[in-house]
Amino acid sequence: MQQDQFETLVKALCEKENLPQVLEALKASEEQEIAEAAASLAGQFKLAEIEGEKRIYHVSMQENDEGEEQEYAEWIMNDGDNVIKFVAWFFFDMFDIKQKDVYQAAGRTYQQPKRT
Numbered sequence: 527m528q529q530d531q532f533e534t535l536v537k538a539l540c541e542k543e544n545l546p547q548v549l550e551a552l553k554a555s556e557e558q559e560i561a562e563a564a565a566s567l568a569g570q571f572k573l574a575e576i577e578g579e580k581r582i583y584h585v586s587m588q589e590n591d592e593g594e595e596q597e598y599a600e601w602i603m604n605d606g607d608n609v610i611k612f613v614a615w616f617f618f619d620m621f622d623i624k625q626k627d628v629y630q631a632a633g634r635t636y637q638q639p640k641r642t
Contacts, residue, residue, distance in 0.1 A: 580605035
């Protein structure tokens with residue numbers, strides 16, 4: 527995929543209202559690799575209310591150090607956050623594209639999360 531095509535895709539995804547709409551758009555992508563990566567994530571997101579926030583997690587099964595399958599949850603974004611957070615997570619997790627580069631493609635500034 528060329529850089530201009532990537533930028534066009536990212537900008538279109540950022541116009542979607544929520545994670546399910548972005549995921550559907552990714553599944554419908556003409557780029558087979560992107561569509562397959564998005565399809566592989568179907569049903570792996572959970573919403574949990576923690577500390578008064580509705581958080582969206584990616585939940586998957588991974589092998590632990592003992593070789594046993596274990597559920598792993600990764601906090602992606604809060605419900606209501608701008609979908610750029612999910613778009614950036616998707617391209618980093620699936621294709622190793624830096625979040626900063628995804629934000630740049632969308633014409634936005636990436637801010638490193640503050641460490642606590």
